[in-house]
Amino acid sequence: MLTKVFAAAIYGIDAHPVTIEVNVDKGIGYHLVGLPDKAVSESNYRITAALQNSSYRLPGKKYIINMAPADLRKEGSAYDLPIAIGILHATGQLITDDLDKYLIMGELSLDGGLQPIKGTLPIALKAKELGFEGIILPAQNAKEAAIVDGLKVYGIENIVDVIHFFEGKKTLEPEHIDLEDLFYKQLEFPEFDFADVKGQETVKRCLEIAAAGGHNIIMIGPPGSGKTMLAKRISGILPPMELQEALETTKIHSVAGKLKNDIGIISQRPFRSPHHTISDVALVGGGSYPQPGEISLAHNGVLFLDELPEFKRTVLEVMRQPLEDREVNISRARFSVTYPASFMLVASMNPSPSGYFNDGDSRMTSSPAEMQRYLNKISGPLLDRIDIHVEVNPVPFDKLSDKRRGEPSKVIRERVIAARKIQTKRFEGHDKIHYNAQMNSKEIRKYCQLDDTSLNLLKNAMEKLNLSARAYDRILKVARTIADLEHTENIESHHIAEAIQYRSLDRDGWI
Secondary structure (H helix, E strand, O other), X not given: OEEEEEEEEEEOOEEEEEEEEEEEEOOOEEEEEOOEOHHHHOHHHHHHHHHHOXXXXXXXXXXXXXXXXXXXXXXXXXXXXXHHHHHHHHOOOOOOOOHHHEEEOOEEOOOOEEEOOOOHHHHHHHHHHOOOOEEEEEHHHHHHHHOOOOOEEEEEOEHHHHHHHHHOOOOOOOOOOOHHHHHHHOOOOOOOOHHHOOOOHHHHHHHHHHHHHOOOEEEEOOOOOOHHXXXXXXXXXXXXXXXXXXXXXXXXXXXXXXXXXXXOOOOOOOEEOOOOOOOHHHHHEEOOOOEEOHHHHOOOOEEEXXXXXXXXXXXXXXXXXHHHHOEEEEEOOOOEEEEXXXXXXXEEEOOOOOOOOOOOOOOOOOOHHHHHHHHOOOOHHHHOOOOEEEEOOOOOXXXXXXXXXXXXXXHHHHHHHHHHHHHHHHOOOOOOOOOHHHOXXXXXXXXXXXXXXXXXXXXXXXXXXXXXXXXXXXXHHHHHHHHHHOOOOOOOHHHHHHHHHOEHHHOOOOO
């Protein structure tokens, strides 16, 4: 007897339909075809034990199980449940005509219980797209799938419940959540607040500008000056995610298996902070079985690289293309996938190996040559993609001991949102440009026009401060954001003057 059960395979961050065909014939054998990986090939052991421990059996027959399309690689243990259901139906132990109405996924434990799977959200989206009435999957993944409207989602604890559901012996209630209510309920303010930061008003101002324009930023300062503390708070002043952004971010985390089971949707912007020992594949994604990397997990959020020169140069260099294109293309001999990677880069570093360059009060100092070698670990093309460079100085005791709280993140965030609204209106005719940091040369010429005073100021700065040519566009972009924060239509000279201050690493004496 031939039976067809429907499942899905994850490719990149999207799901593709998979038809599992189970044919039972005379003889003995178990043949699984259709390009399965090791985990899928081992499913017969889990299925056999699960059926026996659930009072069912795997009769001594010849089983040919085809996973179509045969040229698409099937990975992971999520095919256990659909294969088991196909075997039960093909052997007459399950009588039903409803298998074609549902997409079925789940990993089986030896006792018949269901274990959570990866990629639930894209699988549910594909099930709705293909017109399935519902989806059957482990109970731990039900909330995640239930955010797809118009699809019945059944979260199951045990394979016996699935069998009884198809036989009509058990009624299951589909999982239901109010997506908008869940999304807005989770838009609580983060625990890290700028009100807890003492001093560092200049750096706070830089972070506000960076958040308002989506600019990449690097902070340079000695140990203990507050670089990490400040970086952790920047996601709290970014504009809240829109629903479409939240769905896209949730898909990436779902595919990577990073989504918590009790969270149906990610509504707060991600903050990723990988250790400096990370490999280039772990950062950008890929591998034998392609998975999203840290830059994709930071999509629509913040990627924080602490102690930037400590990262391997090869790791930093692979970020150059994603920083420019806001997506990463992973190409191998047998596959090619694209992961979104539109993130805000926040980096920090010490000014020298000792961390105390030019600090006369410290006994640990570094020579200019040592500092130069240290800074040269970061390539010019990478720095070219970082708009704002700011020096972070140690906080004096009188400010540390001040009991007054600083300006809260909520107030800063309101100013950032207002500036972003101006940019949204400005770029409403552009598909791939949403904020100032994404402008190319054409948009810079159009939206960053200068009067004679501002132009002369920028010219003098380029010459007297030995600013590099690559700083020109960055200064104009940052100046445009500063003007937006002040709700000023045209860029003025004081906007240019402030933007020039934020190119520390382009000045003579640094690089």
